[in-house]
Amino acid sequence: MFFLPRVIINKDKQGALSKAGAARDKGAAPAAGEESHEGHAHAPGEGHDAEEVAHVEATPQQLGEIQLLRRQFTSEQNNGNRLKLASQLGEKYAAISKYDSAGYFYEQAAEIRPGETAYQKAADQYFEAFSFAATEDRSKVLGEKARGLYEKVLKNNPANLDAKTNIAMTYIASESPMQGITLLREVIATDPNNEKALFNLGILSIQSTQYDKAVERFEKLVSINPKHVQGNFYLGVALAESGKKQEAAAAFKKAKSLSDDPGFQASVDNELSKLQ
Incomplete structure (x- = not known):
């Protein structure tokens, strides 16, 4: 099994594209002081972001800071102060990899x-939470949440290709993968050198066993950014699957x-050993 990116695209038994990863659902606003258990900081309805990949234990000090800020946020009526507190809570949760709460x-x-x-x-x-979601249900909820907010980003700035690319990835992990692929192609049409879109299209080409297309995508990516670690890695994967062992190595x-x-x-060593 080769090294996978955060957003893991898998084929299910019906051949549809789905995504694995963890996080919370569309829960109501977190109530103050309701961290789930010692050493963790979860709001009600949350899962465990990045539990299998990048789980970070909250220190007692971090928990205390979050509890205090949440109590303040819940009781605060002034919007200016609520804005400041919400931003601080977002930062605190992001620091401990609780991306859904952030x-x-x-x-x-x-x-x-x-x-x-x-x-x-x-x-x-x-x-980010969507990228680590461990179940299809979590993936769907978090993907829809991210997509809705990115759509608001695009209403403010239709030229924001990063938002458009991430919307595409949420579709690819849904029941409408072709909608996502279409969006990625639109990004490439606008910006042929867009690294994120090239990378994701390359990954999808590998997933669908279109290795020649994958090689093309990753060759372009590493020509634009020779130091793109995963771009070089997946170029190797695509070349190996195409039977080009020397180039893959x-x-x-x-x-x-x-x-x-x-x-x-x-x-990498594992992949190199397969070429022997």
Whole structure:
């Protein structure tokens, strides 16, 4: 199994595209002081963001700060103060990888002071939670939440290609994958060198066993950004699947030289061993 990106696209038994990962549903506003258990900081209705990938334990100090801020936020009536508190809570939750809670509070801030930046900050956190969602139900809820906020970003700035690309990925993980692919192609049509869109289209080409297209996408990506670690890695994967072992080995070795992460290095070594 090769090294996977955060947003993992899998084929289900019916051949549809779905996504694996964890997070919370569309819960109501978190009530103050209701962290689930010691060492964690979850609002009611939350799951465990990044539990299998990047789970971060909250320290007693962080828990105390979050509890205090939530009590203050719940009782505060002044919108200016609520805006400040919501932003602080978003930062605190993001720092401990509770991306769904971070998204919730950044969304509260955006409701007080709407705008492209405010909506994107909330959307990005929900998208991060979506990227780690462990079940299809969580994925659907968080994907829809992120998508709705990104659509508000685009209403403020239709040229925001990052928002459009992330919307595409939420569709690809849904029951409407072609809608997402269409959006990614629109991004490429507007910006042929868009790294995120090229990467995601390359991943989708690998997933659908269109390895020639994947090679094309990743070759362009690494020509634009030679130090793109996963771009080089997946170029190696696509080349290996195409039977081009020598070129694949070169791509894997390039990827390995760009990252010191032990897990990634092990994944590269595993792929290289398959070429022997």
